[in-house]
Amino acid sequence: MSSQPPHPALLIPGPIEFDDAVLQAMSHYSESHVGMPFVNTFGETLSMLRKLFQTSDPKSQGFVISGSGTLGWDQVAANLVEPGDEVLVLHTGYFADSFADCFETYGIKPTQLKAPIGERPQQNEVEEALKARQYKLITITHTDTSTGVLSEIESIAQLVHRVSPDTLIVVDGVCSVGCEEIRFDDWGIDCVITASQKAIGCPAGLSIVMTSGRALDRFKARTKPPGSYFASWKNWLPIMQNYEARKPSYFATPSPQLVHALHTSLTQILSRPLEERFQKHKEASQKIKKAIADMGLKQLASKPENQANGMTAIYLPEGMSPPEILPTLMKKGVIFAGGLHKQIAAKYVRFGHMGVSVTDPKRDDIDRAIKALKEGLEEVGYKAPNGST
Template identity: 70%
Template sequence: MVRMSARWAHCLKTYSGQGKCNLLSFSSFFFIFSRCHGNKLSKVAHMHVPLRRLQLPLLPLRTLAKGGRMPLHNLNNPSSARVSLISRHLRQPEPQTTSTPQQQRLHSTMSTQPPHPTLLIPGPIEFDDAVLQSMSHYSESHVGPGFVNTFGEALSMLRQLFQTTDSSSQPFVISGSGTLGWDLVAANLVEAGEDVLVLATGYFSNGFTDCFKTYGANVTELRAPVGSRPQLPEIEKALSEKKYKVLTVTHVDTSTAVLSELKDLAAVVKKVSPETLIIVDGVCSVGVEEIKFDEWKLDGVITASQKAIGVPAGLSISMFSGKAMQSFQNRKTPPASYFASFKNWTPVMQNYEAKKPSYFATPSPQLIHALHTGLTQILAKPLSERFARHKEVSDKVKKAVADLGLKQVAAKPEDQAHGMTAVYLPESVKATDILPSLAKKGIVFAGGIHKEIAPKYIRFGHMGVSVTDPNRKDIDNAIKALQDSLFEVGYQKP
């Protein structure tokens, strides 16, 4: 109790700014709470049901007990992935699949995965069987030798993915979404009152701005018209007029599919304002677009597991340079977050990478195993081949869009991402018509989210296993479905 009370006190100090907290009050709170609710909690905690009464299928359990893996068709019931074994015992009605047999035949059937609509939104994406199998790993200690070794190897593989060999670079893998990466940057690398330059290319760039403001930073935005990006001359001008602690760029803004160029941008920043930290939001680009962390002298790249890395959502993944980590060490004030604090996480990450157990907050062992599998697959071939394949498929998708007489939100080829395509709909077609039509064909696209053009476009994600697995026909099926659906809702090519 005392340990947990102390952690509560530490956390509140982080946010209160008062520098003091009554530890006794927290101990008293926990004591009173447990006395008032202990009986109820005890009853809930001790509601045991004998295993023999659950009538669970024994074969899968025996398989797992012997160290094997349960087949995916047992882990993902085709009629409903949400039905648990226990709910069957309790005789709750099982939800039926919403797909007709004809629609199921149109859905993706991938190895041992049950038939399901092909998910081609810009994240989460389709997952490889081996990655999903890794999620079924048996429960284990997050400080046990097996998990520590897996986590350490995953952190080392991230260095290869980001293309950094500098020992001062620091990878982080923390439970959370890609948005947690914004907090890592704003809470640790910027202090209240410091200046930040945000290159705004869409919805997610705007979100980064809001995050910085939450932590008290002074934010200047360089906004480009929808579908384009700020140009180097105006960026150079802004940097020469004011000293910025941090410059952020969204490599691919998921709302617009606008791709920002990094190499020349980084060179301009280093020339005009070498002390400015270059931070890249790579949530929708890592694993698709080339990022040479060391060569381009980047200071931070944040991303997430559920996009091109090809792992279920739940991991915030990032890499920071030695310069960025030194900037954190030079702070005049403590980091403005408790959970997202470099102070708390850096020793944990360093220990895990050194194959030593460590603890600040409990990670997800199953997600880390899946990450290890996903990274192993990605790094099995040269990264250059992976990037080339994504470009090849991207060109195919964009040609199909042009052949239909449609335009992209990102108008210029050099501004177009290779892992997704944002497509303007014809004036006669609504997203509320085309998306359901695609769904009937077993294809899931995303609607628009940029507030200025949201009803006017849809988003087609093409990254990860749907692109790299030669046995999958996801992209071809999606292009055909888009063509058919447009004509079904009355569109006629000009």
């Protein structure tokens, strides 16, 4: 039995539904941020992050800082590049535009490589861009939360290593870490930024980052100090190293309760093979995508290979808008999100399928959501085309 009161299933692309034990960890009694009980909890959390990101290189380093996923962009822009540097931003939706804005704030020059809505930049386009100019780093949004478009990290990383080996590879994994495979060492990634409230399954409030030794060397070789104070690795790197070495350390007060919740969710995630977790997300995603096709609906993401496994962005039937269907779903106990990509926001909804809603066999969130969507669409007057069920 769940210890949570009855409530609608939150099936937006983050925050997601949380496990009881994770929520209970949020109520942990107050501890000193520099006392050994908490230092041990934080240290273990940082060690577990290495497993989540599949890095065993001792030169890698995780960061867990109070903030939202957005703070990860500031960490990249303020620490890994210097004013005047050129960076290449692969665009698959809203979040690349914002990441580019963030770079500009710090005096970095972003070039966006855009694809039509629902697509992702092609390998040959990326290759051409990388050959045209020397970029200090490239950013790839793994899953763009506004479109549900999935990028192919491994092949892009191979391309960068071949064509522009000095370019750091930065992955925005806010909507992918914990539900899509990321092999940090094997794929030669330099930095992944993410947040707590999506597939990691911990309430919002933590910016989570993994960096490679190469990225840290680049950081240490800066000619100017980092462009942010709160996001500065000059301030945070020794703190994270100390906590992971189980030594008390202070720059700014961490949130013991959120770190306890993250510790709990990571312990749960790592108690099973990661491949199994990714496979479960794939299976749930395929089930959802098939059901949506059966309803005669289309996704924003144009083809199976660019469709995320942790969320689905669904075009509504012609003439229907999110304010018509979302309240109907809510009445059926299911919360979806509206559109976020400015050009087409009024035409689609987003269904998040990450974490316990997918992995906990005691939950029927996904089946209920599919049923609610089908019934809800019919209630607001939609008839699936012939051949659809």
